[in-house]
Amino acid sequence: xxxxxxxxxxxxxxxxxxxxxxxxxxxxxxxxxxxxxxxxxxxxxxxxxxxxxxxxxxxxxxxxxxxxxxxxxxxxxxxxxxxxxxxxxxxxxxxxxxxxxxxxxxxxxxxxxxxxxxxxxxxxxxxxxxxxxxxxxxxxxxxxxxxxxxxxxxxxxxxxxxxxxxxxxxxxxxxxxxxxxxxxxxxxxxxxxxxxxxxxxxxxxxxxxxxxxxxxxxxxxxxxxxxxxxxxxxxxxxxxxxxxxxxxxxxxxxxxxxxxxxxxxxxxxxxxxxxxxxxxxxxxxxxxxxxxxxxxxxxxxxxxxxxxx
Ligand SMILES: *[C@@H]1O[C@H](CO)[C@@H](O)[C@H](O)[C@H]1NC(C)=O
Ligand SMILES: *[C@@H]1O[C@H](CO)[C@@H](O)[C@H](O)[C@H]1NC(C)=O
Numbered sequence: 001x002x003x004x005x006x007x008x009x010x011x012x013x014x015x016x017x018x019x020x021x022x023x024x025x026x027x028x029x030x031x032x033x034x035x036x037x038x039x040x041x042x043x044x045x046x047x048x049x050x051x052x053x054x055x056x057x058x059x060x061x062x063x064x065x066x067x068x069x070x071x072x073x074x075x076x077x078x079x080x081x082x083x084x085x086x087x088x089x090x091x092x093x094x095x096x097x098x099x100x101x102x103x104x105x106x107x108x109x110x111x112x113x114x115x116x117x118x119x120x121x122x123x124x125x126x127x128x129x130x131x132x133x134x135x136x137x138x139x140x141x142x143x144x145x146x147x148x149x150x151x152x153x154x155x156x157x158x159x160x161x162x163x164x165x166x167x168x169x170x171x172x173x174x175x176x177x178x179x180x181x182x183x184x185x186x187x188x189x190x191x192x193x194x195x196x197x198x199x200x201x202x203x204x205x206x207x208x209x210x211x212x213x214x215x216x217x218x219x220x221x222x223x224x225x226x227x228x229x230x231x232x233x234x235x236x237x238x239x240x241x242x243x244x245x246x247x248x249x250x251x252x253x254x255x256x257x258x259x260x261x262x263x264x265x266x267x268x269x270x271x272x273x274x275x276x277x278x279x280x281x282x283x284x285x286x287x288x289x290x291x292x293x294x295x296x297x298x299x300x301x302x303x304x305x306x307x308x309x
Contacts (some may be wrong), residue, residue: 174221176305179204180212181297187235187301189290197243197283197291199301205306216282217239217303219275221271227281227303228270233259241291242267244284247275256289272306 180199182188189195198215210217219225233241242256255267273281283301285291293299 060196068252121227162288173308174207174305176207176209176220176225177204177300178202178206178210178217179302180210180300182293182299182301184293186294187290187292189285190239190288191285193287194244195285195287197282197285197301198301201297204302210301214282215301216280217301219277219279219281219305221308222275222277223303223308224272224274224306225281225303226270226272226306227301228268229283229302230266230268230300231255231291231300232298233257233265233267233290235259235262240286240289241265242286242289243291244286245271246280246282246284247273248280254286256286264298274309 145225180203181201182197182199184201188197196215198212199210200212202212205212207220209220217227227245229243229245231241231243233239235241239259240256241259242254244251245253252273253269253271255269257264257265257267275281281303291299
Protein backbone atom coordinates (compact mmCIF):
# COMPACT_ATOMS: atom_id res chain seq x y z
CA UNK A 1 0.00 0.00 0.00
CA UNK A 2 2.75 2.42 0.96
CA UNK A 3 4.72 1.54 -2.17
CA UNK A 4 1.61 1.96 -4.24
CA UNK A 5 1.08 5.46 -2.85
CA UNK A 6 4.66 6.39 -3.55
CA UNK A 7 4.30 5.20 -7.11
CA UNK A 8 1.09 7.22 -7.42
CA UNK A 9 2.71 10.34 -6.03
CA UNK A 10 5.66 10.00 -8.39
CA UNK A 11 3.29 9.65 -11.22
CA UNK A 12 1.31 12.73 -10.17
CA UNK A 13 4.38 14.89 -9.99
CA UNK A 14 5.31 13.85 -13.59
CA UNK A 15 1.76 14.63 -14.72
CA UNK A 16 2.00 18.05 -13.07
CA UNK A 17 5.09 18.84 -15.08
CA UNK A 18 3.35 17.73 -18.22
CA UNK A 19 0.24 19.79 -17.39
CA UNK A 20 2.28 23.00 -17.38
CA UNK A 21 3.06 22.19 -20.95
CA UNK A 22 -0.27 20.98 -22.24
CA UNK A 23 -2.94 23.06 -20.54
CA UNK A 24 -3.30 22.98 -16.75
CA UNK A 25 -3.01 20.80 -13.83
CA UNK A 26 -6.81 20.39 -13.32
CA UNK A 27 -7.28 18.32 -16.43
CA UNK A 28 -4.21 16.32 -15.69
CA UNK A 29 -5.47 15.62 -12.19
CA UNK A 30 -8.92 14.85 -13.42
CA UNK A 31 -7.50 12.67 -16.09
CA UNK A 32 -5.29 10.74 -13.71
CA UNK A 33 -8.46 9.81 -11.79
CA UNK A 34 -10.84 9.71 -14.78
CA UNK A 35 -10.62 8.48 -18.35
CA UNK A 36 -7.30 7.22 -19.66
CA UNK A 37 -5.36 9.82 -21.63
CA UNK A 38 -2.55 9.58 -24.07
CA UNK A 39 0.74 11.25 -23.17
CA UNK A 40 1.59 12.61 -19.57
CA UNK A 41 3.22 10.24 -16.95
CA UNK A 42 5.80 7.86 -18.34
CA UNK A 43 3.04 5.79 -19.90
CA UNK A 44 -0.54 6.75 -19.25
CA UNK A 45 -1.82 3.25 -19.96
CA UNK A 46 0.56 1.75 -17.45
CA UNK A 47 -0.37 4.31 -14.86
CA UNK A 48 -4.04 3.77 -15.42
CA UNK A 49 -3.57 0.13 -15.23
CA UNK A 50 -1.60 0.65 -12.08
CA UNK A 51 -4.25 2.99 -10.71
CA UNK A 52 -7.00 0.61 -11.52
CA UNK A 53 -5.06 -2.07 -9.89
CA UNK A 54 -4.54 0.23 -6.94
CA UNK A 55 -8.25 1.13 -6.82
CA UNK A 56 -9.22 -2.46 -7.08
CA UNK A 57 -6.75 -3.18 -4.37
CA UNK A 58 -8.17 -0.37 -2.25
CA UNK A 59 -11.71 -1.58 -2.86
CA UNK A 60 -10.61 -5.07 -2.17
CA UNK A 61 -8.83 -3.92 0.94
CA UNK A 62 -11.91 -1.91 1.95
CA UNK A 63 -13.96 -5.06 1.66
CA UNK A 64 -11.29 -6.92 3.46
CA UNK A 65 -11.25 -4.20 6.11
CA UNK A 66 -15.00 -4.37 6.46
CA UNK A 67 -14.70 -8.12 6.80
CA UNK A 68 -11.95 -7.54 9.36
CA UNK A 69 -14.16 -5.00 11.10
CA UNK A 70 -17.01 -7.46 11.21
CA UNK A 71 -14.66 -10.13 12.43
CA UNK A 72 -13.26 -7.71 14.96
CA UNK A 73 -16.68 -6.76 16.21
CA UNK A 74 -17.60 -10.39 16.37
CA UNK A 75 -14.39 -11.06 18.18
CA UNK A 76 -15.02 -8.10 20.49
CA UNK A 77 -18.51 -9.40 21.13
CA UNK A 78 -16.99 -12.75 21.84
CA UNK A 79 -14.44 -11.11 24.08
CA UNK A 80 -17.26 -9.24 25.84
CA UNK A 81 -19.21 -12.40 26.16
CA UNK A 82 -16.14 -14.16 27.43
CA UNK A 83 -15.51 -11.32 29.83
CA UNK A 84 -19.03 -11.60 31.07
CA UNK A 85 -18.67 -15.34 31.23
CA UNK A 86 -15.38 -14.83 32.96
CA UNK A 87 -16.92 -12.46 35.48
CA UNK A 88 -19.74 -14.90 36.06
CA UNK A 89 -17.23 -17.69 36.37
CA UNK A 90 -15.20 -15.53 38.76
CA UNK A 91 -18.28 -14.89 40.85
CA UNK A 92 -19.12 -18.56 40.81
CA UNK A 93 -15.51 -19.42 41.57
CA UNK A 94 -15.42 -17.05 44.54
CA UNK A 95 -18.75 -18.48 45.66
CA UNK A 96 -17.33 -21.98 45.30
CA UNK A 97 -14.22 -20.94 47.19
CA UNK A 98 -16.45 -19.51 49.86
CA UNK A 99 -18.32 -22.81 49.94
CA UNK A 100 -15.04 -24.66 50.05
CA UNK A 101 -14.00 -22.50 53.01
CA UNK A 102 -17.32 -23.15 54.70
CA UNK A 103 -17.00 -26.87 54.00
CA UNK A 104 -13.45 -26.80 55.35
CA UNK A 105 -14.65 -25.10 58.53
CA UNK A 106 -17.55 -27.54 58.74
CA UNK A 107 -15.14 -30.40 58.16
CA UNK A 108 -12.85 -29.18 60.90
CA UNK A 109 -15.81 -28.84 63.26
CA UNK A 110 -16.93 -32.36 62.32
CA UNK A 111 -13.40 -33.66 62.80
CA UNK A 112 -13.26 -32.00 66.21
CA UNK A 113 -16.62 -33.54 67.11
CA UNK A 114 -15.52 -36.87 65.72
CA UNK A 115 -12.36 -36.81 67.81
CA UNK A 116 -14.45 -35.89 70.88
CA UNK A 117 -16.82 -38.69 69.97
CA UNK A 118 -13.92 -41.08 69.59
CA UNK A 119 -12.56 -39.98 72.97
CA UNK A 120 -15.98 -40.55 74.47
CA UNK A 121 -16.09 -43.97 72.89
CA UNK A 122 -12.67 -44.72 74.40
CA UNK A 123 -13.85 -43.46 77.79
CA UNK A 124 -17.01 -45.53 77.55
CA UNK A 125 -14.95 -48.56 76.59
CA UNK A 126 -12.73 -48.06 79.63
CA UNK A 127 -15.81 -47.53 81.81
CA UNK A 128 -17.36 -50.65 80.36
CA UNK A 129 -14.22 -52.65 81.08
CA UNK A 130 -14.14 -51.32 84.65
CA UNK A 131 -17.81 -52.26 85.11
CA UNK A 132 -17.16 -55.71 83.72
CA UNK A 133 -14.25 -56.15 86.10
CA UNK A 134 -16.42 -55.06 89.03
CA UNK A 135 -19.23 -57.30 87.88
CA UNK A 136 -16.92 -60.29 87.71
CA UNK A 137 -15.61 -59.40 91.17
CA UNK A 138 -19.17 -59.21 92.47
CA UNK A 139 -20.01 -62.49 90.79
CA UNK A 140 -16.99 -64.07 92.47
CA UNK A 141 -18.14 -62.65 95.79
CA UNK A 142 -21.60 -64.00 95.17
CA UNK A 143 -20.09 -67.39 94.48
CA UNK A 144 -18.04 -67.14 97.66
CA UNK A 145 -21.10 -66.07 99.61
CA UNK A 146 -23.06 -68.93 98.11
CA UNK A 147 -20.39 -71.38 99.18
CA UNK A 148 -20.27 -69.75 102.62
CA UNK A 149 -24.03 -69.88 102.77
CA UNK A 150 -24.05 -73.55 101.88
CA UNK A 151 -21.45 -74.24 104.55
CA UNK A 152 -23.49 -72.24 107.06
CA UNK A 153 -26.64 -74.08 106.04
CA UNK A 154 -24.86 -77.39 106.54
CA UNK A 155 -23.66 -76.24 109.96
CA UNK A 156 -27.11 -74.91 110.80
CA UNK A 157 -28.77 -78.18 109.88
CA UNK A 158 -26.14 -80.00 111.94
CA UNK A 159 -26.86 -77.64 114.83
CA UNK A 160 -30.58 -78.18 114.44
CA UNK A 161 -29.93 -81.88 114.47
CA UNK A 162 -27.91 -81.46 117.67
CA UNK A 163 -30.64 -79.32 119.16
CA UNK A 164 -33.13 -82.06 118.38
CA UNK A 165 -30.82 -84.62 119.93
CA UNK A 166 -30.35 -82.44 122.99
CA UNK A 167 -34.10 -81.93 123.23
CA UNK A 168 -34.65 -85.64 123.07
CA UNK A 169 -31.86 -86.16 125.60
CA UNK A 170 -33.33 -83.48 127.82
CA UNK A 171 -36.77 -84.97 127.57
CA UNK A 172 -35.34 -88.34 128.52
CA UNK A 173 -33.35 -86.84 131.40
CA UNK A 174 -34.89 -87.32 134.84
CA UNK A 175 -36.17 -84.14 136.48
CA UNK A 176 -35.48 -84.03 140.18
CA UNK A 177 -36.01 -81.02 142.47
CA UNK A 178 -37.58 -80.61 145.89
CA UNK A 179 -38.13 -77.87 148.47
CA UNK A 180 -39.60 -78.48 151.91
CA UNK A 181 -39.92 -76.75 155.31
CA UNK A 182 -40.07 -78.40 158.71
CA UNK A 183 -43.35 -77.36 160.39
CA UNK A 184 -45.76 -74.60 161.24
CA UNK A 185 -45.94 -75.57 164.89
CA UNK A 186 -42.89 -73.82 166.38
CA UNK A 187 -40.28 -75.63 168.49
CA UNK A 188 -38.93 -79.09 167.56
CA UNK A 189 -36.74 -80.75 170.24
CA UNK A 190 -34.72 -81.01 172.19
CA UNK A 191 -34.94 -84.84 172.35
CA UNK A 192 -32.90 -87.33 174.36
CA UNK A 193 -31.87 -89.24 171.25
CA UNK A 194 -30.89 -88.32 167.73
CA UNK A 195 -34.10 -87.95 165.80
CA UNK A 196 -34.83 -88.06 162.06
CA UNK A 197 -36.34 -84.83 160.78
CA UNK A 198 -39.47 -85.07 158.65
CA UNK A 199 -40.04 -81.80 156.81
CA UNK A 200 -43.81 -81.78 156.59
CA UNK A 201 -44.38 -78.73 154.37
CA UNK A 202 -43.64 -79.95 150.85
CA UNK A 203 -43.71 -77.02 148.41
CA UNK A 204 -41.87 -78.57 145.46
CA UNK A 205 -41.33 -82.27 144.79
CA UNK A 206 -40.58 -82.85 141.10
CA UNK A 207 -39.91 -86.54 140.56
CA UNK A 208 -41.33 -87.40 144.01
CA UNK A 209 -37.86 -88.33 145.26
CA UNK A 210 -38.55 -86.78 148.68
CA UNK A 211 -40.87 -88.68 151.03
CA UNK A 212 -42.90 -86.44 153.37
CA UNK A 213 -43.61 -89.62 155.37
CA UNK A 214 -40.02 -90.57 156.18
CA UNK A 215 -38.31 -87.26 155.43
CA UNK A 216 -35.80 -89.12 153.20
CA UNK A 217 -34.64 -88.06 149.76
CA UNK A 218 -33.89 -91.09 147.52
CA UNK A 219 -31.82 -90.52 144.36
CA UNK A 220 -33.88 -91.77 141.37
CA UNK A 221 -30.80 -91.87 139.03
CA UNK A 222 -27.08 -91.93 139.36
CA UNK A 223 -25.77 -88.38 139.25
CA UNK A 224 -24.50 -85.30 141.01
CA UNK A 225 -26.99 -83.62 143.32
CA UNK A 226 -27.01 -80.31 145.12
CA UNK A 227 -28.56 -80.62 148.61
CA UNK A 228 -29.15 -77.66 150.88
CA UNK A 229 -30.66 -76.82 154.28
CA UNK A 230 -31.46 -73.89 156.58
CA UNK A 231 -31.95 -74.35 160.32
CA UNK A 232 -33.11 -71.81 162.91
CA UNK A 233 -32.51 -71.87 166.68
CA UNK A 234 -34.91 -69.76 168.70
CA UNK A 235 -34.72 -70.82 172.36
CA UNK A 236 -33.03 -69.62 175.53
CA UNK A 237 -31.00 -69.96 177.49
CA UNK A 238 -27.95 -71.95 176.35
CA UNK A 239 -29.43 -74.32 173.80
CA UNK A 240 -27.82 -75.59 170.57
CA UNK A 241 -29.44 -75.32 167.17
CA UNK A 242 -28.18 -77.49 164.31
CA UNK A 243 -28.57 -80.54 162.07
CA UNK A 244 -26.59 -83.52 160.80
CA UNK A 245 -26.81 -84.68 157.16
CA UNK A 246 -26.57 -88.38 156.31
CA UNK A 247 -25.91 -90.17 153.07
CA UNK A 248 -27.39 -93.59 153.67
CA UNK A 249 -25.98 -94.38 157.14
CA UNK A 250 -22.95 -92.16 156.72
CA UNK A 251 -22.83 -88.74 158.30
CA UNK A 252 -21.58 -86.25 155.72
CA UNK A 253 -22.12 -82.95 157.54
CA UNK A 254 -22.86 -81.45 160.95
CA UNK A 255 -23.60 -77.76 161.50
CA UNK A 256 -24.74 -76.19 164.79
CA UNK A 257 -24.78 -72.92 166.71
CA UNK A 258 -25.18 -71.98 170.41
CA UNK A 259 -28.02 -69.73 171.39
CA UNK A 260 -27.48 -67.79 174.63
CA UNK A 261 -29.61 -64.73 174.14
CA UNK A 262 -32.84 -66.20 172.74
CA UNK A 263 -32.49 -64.35 169.44
CA UNK A 264 -32.74 -66.05 165.98
CA UNK A 265 -29.63 -68.10 165.22
CA UNK A 266 -29.33 -69.60 161.73
CA UNK A 267 -27.23 -72.43 160.38
CA UNK A 268 -27.26 -72.81 156.59
CA UNK A 269 -25.16 -74.97 154.31
CA UNK A 270 -25.15 -77.11 151.15
CA UNK A 271 -23.34 -80.04 149.61
CA UNK A 272 -22.70 -81.12 146.05
CA UNK A 273 -22.83 -84.85 146.32
CA UNK A 274 -22.47 -87.77 143.92
CA UNK A 275 -25.23 -90.32 144.44
CA UNK A 276 -25.89 -93.74 143.02
CA UNK A 277 -29.43 -94.57 142.12
CA UNK A 278 -31.23 -95.43 145.41
CA UNK A 279 -28.79 -93.58 147.67
CA UNK A 280 -30.62 -91.76 150.48
CA UNK A 281 -30.07 -88.32 151.97
CA UNK A 282 -31.71 -87.48 155.34
CA UNK A 283 -31.45 -84.80 158.04
CA UNK A 284 -31.24 -85.69 161.78
CA UNK A 285 -31.53 -83.61 164.94
CA UNK A 286 -28.78 -84.51 167.38
CA UNK A 287 -29.90 -85.21 170.99
CA UNK A 288 -30.19 -82.07 173.02
CA UNK A 289 -30.50 -79.80 169.96
CA UNK A 290 -33.61 -77.88 169.10
CA UNK A 291 -35.01 -76.11 166.03
CA UNK A 292 -37.75 -73.66 165.32
CA UNK A 293 -40.10 -73.17 162.37
CA UNK A 294 -43.47 -71.61 161.62
CA UNK A 295 -45.30 -70.23 158.58
CA UNK A 296 -42.15 -68.20 157.75
CA UNK A 297 -40.30 -71.31 156.54
CA UNK A 298 -37.15 -70.76 158.61
CA UNK A 299 -36.00 -74.36 158.67
CA UNK A 300 -35.86 -75.93 155.21
CA UNK A 301 -34.52 -78.90 153.28
CA UNK A 302 -34.12 -78.72 149.47
CA UNK A 303 -32.10 -80.00 146.53
CA UNK A 304 -31.97 -80.93 142.85
CA UNK A 305 -30.21 -83.15 140.36
CA UNK A 306 -27.31 -81.17 138.89
CA UNK A 307 -26.72 -83.72 136.13
CA UNK A 308 -27.03 -87.47 135.72
CA UNK A 309 -23.92 -89.66 135.23
C1 LIG B 1 -9.29 20.21 -20.52
O1 LIG B 1 -8.83 19.73 -21.78
C2 LIG B 1 -9.79 19.74 -22.79
C3 LIG B 1 -9.22 19.12 -24.01
O2 LIG B 1 -8.38 18.17 -23.79
C4 LIG B 1 -10.28 21.09 -22.87
O3 LIG B 1 -11.35 21.12 -23.86
C5 LIG B 1 -10.72 21.67 -21.65
O4 LIG B 1 -11.13 23.05 -21.78
C6 LIG B 1 -9.67 21.59 -20.60
N1 LIG B 1 -10.20 22.04 -19.27
C7 LIG B 1 -9.46 22.80 -18.50
C8 LIG B 1 -10.15 23.18 -17.25
O5 LIG B 1 -8.38 23.18 -18.74
C1 LIG C 1 -43.67 -70.47 153.05
O1 LIG C 1 -43.58 -71.10 151.78
C2 LIG C 1 -44.82 -71.25 151.12
C3 LIG C 1 -44.54 -71.97 149.83
O2 LIG C 1 -43.56 -71.33 149.11
C4 LIG C 1 -45.44 -69.91 150.88
O3 LIG C 1 -46.71 -70.06 150.30
C5 LIG C 1 -45.53 -69.15 152.16
O4 LIG C 1 -46.02 -67.83 151.91
C6 LIG C 1 -44.21 -69.08 152.84
N1 LIG C 1 -44.35 -68.33 154.08
C7 LIG C 1 -43.74 -67.13 154.26
C8 LIG C 1 -44.06 -66.38 155.52
O5 LIG C 1 -42.98 -66.68 153.45
